[in-house]
Amino acid sequence: MAKTAAAHVTAGDREVRVSSPDRVVYEATDRTPALTKLQVCEHFVTVGEAMIRAVGDRPTAMERWPDGWREGMRLATGPQDRNADGFYQKRLPKGAPDYVETVQVRFPSGRTADELCPTEPADLVWAAQMGAITFHPWPVRRLDVDRPDELRLDLDPQPGTTFADARRVAAVARDLLDELGLRGFAKTSGNRGIHIYVRIRPEHSFEEVRHAAIGFGRELERRDDGVTTAWWKEERGSRIFLDFNQNNRDRTIASAWSLRARPGAPVSTPMTWERLAEVDDPRDFNLTTVADYLSDGDPWAEMDDQAYDLAPLLELWETLPGGELNFPPDYPKMPGEPPRVQPSKKVAEHWDADGNRIAD
Template sequence: MVSNPAAVVEAAGRQVRVTSPDRVVYDPTEATPAITKLAVCEYYAAVGDALMRAMGERPTAMERWPDGWREGMRLATSTQDRDADGFYQKRLPRGAPDYVESVRITFPSGRPADELCPTEPAAFVWAAQMGTLTFHPWPVRRPDVDHPDELRLDLDPQPGTGFADAQRVADVARELLVELGLRGYPKTSGNRGIHIYLRIRPDYSFEEVRHAAIGFGRELERRDAGVTTAWWKEERGQRIFIDFNQNNRDRTIAGAWSLRARPGAPVSTPMTWEQLAEVRDPRDFNLTSVPDFLSDGDPWAEMDDEAFSLEPLLNLWETLPGGELNFPPDYPKMPGEPPRVQPSKKVAAHWDDQGNRIEK
C-alpha cells in the first residue's frame, strides 16, 4: 500500500508537517462529514489565537487518540491500562520540535514531570499531528505553577438530567456571581455539561480554590434543589453535580476550543451568557461550525482584563455548613476528609472522627 504524502499546515507563520493527512479521525454523522487528521490540524490552526488566550503558558496534558476516535473506543484509566485506544500524555514526548516548549509541574504524589506548555499556535497543531484531540490545561501559568489563576466550576449532569438542566443551573450561578461582585465566563463542555471559569488573583493554593468551589456549590444547592455537591454517586440523584474536585492539583477539564472524543467532533465552546442561553443542542458547536462562530469575536477575549479575589467564595466555604468533602481516591488522605467509603457501606464504629479507619 502506498501511504499518502504528508501535508503542511501553517499556524501563525510556522509550518507544521502532518503525516497521514487523509486518515479518518471522526466517522461521518447525520450532521457532519467524515473528519480527517488534516482537518483536525487545520481546525487547531484556525482557532490558534483564541487557544493561546485560553491555554497559552499553561501546563497542558494531551488526550491522544493515535488511530482516531470511533464509537466504542476507550480512554485509558491508568498508565497500566495498555489495551485502551486513547490515553493522557502528561509528559512531553521526546523528539518534540524546538518550538514546542514544556514546564516542570509536580503531581500530588510529589513526582515531577515536564508537561507541554504552549507558547505559540503551532504547538497545538503539532500535538494534533501526534493524535491529540483534547487539550487539558492546568489552571496555572508557567511563572507560578503552584498558585491557580482560574477557578473552574464544572456543572456535570447526572443520569436523568441533561444540558437544559445545566443551562438552568448556570443561570443561577451567573446571578450568584453578579451578587458577589464576580464575573464568570461560561463554555459548553462539548458534551452535556457546562463549565464556568473565573479569573482569580494567583494568591491562593489549590486547596483554597477547591474550598471556594465547594462554598459556591453549597450556595447553589441552597438556591436550586436540582444541584448537589455530593461526592458519592449514590447520593447525587437526578441533579447537576458541582464537581469541586476539578480544582485539585493535576485535575483538569477539557480546555476552551478543544475537540472532544465524541460523535461529530464537538467542541468545548466559550460563549457569552446570552449565547449560552440560546443553545438548544451543544453538538451544533463542532469542528465544522466553530471557526465561523469564532469569526464574530472571542467571547472570552476580556477574561484577563480583571482578576478577582476569592474571599467572597471562601466566606461561603467558612459559613455554610458541611465541612470538608472527599478527595479523589489517588490523593493522599487529607486533613479533615470524611471516610473514603460509600455511605451505604459505612459502619460508623470502623472510623474515627478524623475519617481514619480503625484497625481491629
C-alpha cells in the first residue's frame, strides 16, 4: 500500500508539515469518530492562540504517543521503561525546526535539561506532529525558572468520588479564594478532576508555593469534610485529595487545551465558574467540540491581568496545625518531613523524634 503523502497545516505565520496525516490517534467511541494525526494537529492550530497564553514561555514536557493512543496502552514510568507505548519527552529531540525554542531547567536530582519553551502555535503543532497529545508546562516562565508565577490547586477525586464531588469542592475553593482576595481560574483535567490556577508574583520558592497549597488545603478541609490533604492513599478515604505536591519543582499538570490519553480525546478545558457549575460530564469537551466552545471566547483571557501576593495562603500554612507533609518518593528527604513509610506499616519504636529510622 502506498504511503500517504504528508499534509501541511498553517499555524500563525508558519506552515507545519504533518507526516502520516491519516494515522489514527484515537479510535472511535460512542462520542467521537476515529480521529487522525492531522485532526490532532488541527486541534492545536484551533486552540493555539489561547494555549500560548497559558503555556507560553514556560518549560514544557511533551507526553508523546508516536503510534497513537489505544485503550490498554501504557505510559512509561521512567527512562528504563522501554516497553511502554507513550513517554514524557523532557529534552527537546534533535531535528526540531530552528524556530522552536528551549529553556534550561534543573531537576531535584541536580540534573538539567533543555525543554521545549513554546512561544507560538506552530511549536505546539510541530510537537503534535511528533506524537505529542498532552503538554506539561512548569509553573514558571523562562525569565526566572526558580520562582513560580502560578499556584496550582489539583482537586483529585479518590475512589468512591465523582466529578460532581470535585465540582462541589471547587465551588468551596472559589469562595475561599474570594475571601482571601485571590482570583482563581478553573479547568477540567480531561478526566474526573478539576484544576484551579492562581497567578502569583514570582517571589517565592517552589517549597513556599507548596506550603501555600498545603495551607489552602487545610482550610478547605475545615470547611468541607469531603476534602483531604492526606499524602498516604490509605488515609484519604472517599474524598477529594488536594494534591499539594503538584507545586514541587519538576511536577507538572496537563496544560489547558491539551488532549488527554483517554477514550474520546477529552480536552483539559478552561471554564468560567458559571460554566463549570453546569458541567455534568467533562467528556463532553473533546477534540470534536472544543472548537465551537472556544469560539465564544477564552475563559482564561484575563488570567494575566493581575498577579497576587501569596501572603494570605502562607499565613494559613503558618497558623493551621499539621506541620510538614511528605514529599514524593523521588525527592531527597526534606527538612521537617514525616517518615516516608505507610502509617499502617509504621512501628513507633523504630523511628526517632525527627522522623529518622533507627537502625536495628
